[in-house]
Amino acid sequence: MRLLFFAVIGYVIYKVAQGFLKSRKTEEPLPPKKGEETKRDPVCGVYVSEEDAVIGRVEDERIYFCSMECLEKYRDQLEQKEAAAKSINQ
Structure with missing residues (x-):
């Protein structure tokens, strides 16, 4: 029974760690096809x-x-520019 318990706990820890590692990786786009x-x-x-x-x-x-x-990031930059423009116009 203990073995099963530790196996389940180990699996949960493994999946949580795997999730953190995947979220840190940034996917790079594939190089474009020739002529694209x-x-x-x-x-x-x-x-x-x-x-x-x-x-x-x-x-x-x-x-x-x-x-x-x-x-x-682009949307955040636009929002910051709009907020700055509004504060200048007031």
Whole structure:
């Protein structure tokens, strides 16, 4: 019975550790295929194919990102700029 208990506890610890390690890795986009059009990520500058890109929209304009992380950083930057513009106009 103890063996089963320790096996279950060990498995749970293994899965938790595995989850933390996966979250730390950043997935890099695959290199584009020959002749495929690429777009430049405005946050990190990485070129990404339209097929692999995360697409955001600002005022009906498509903006291509290499990852959700860069998209979120871009949105944060926009919010900061808008807040700064509002404080200047007041």
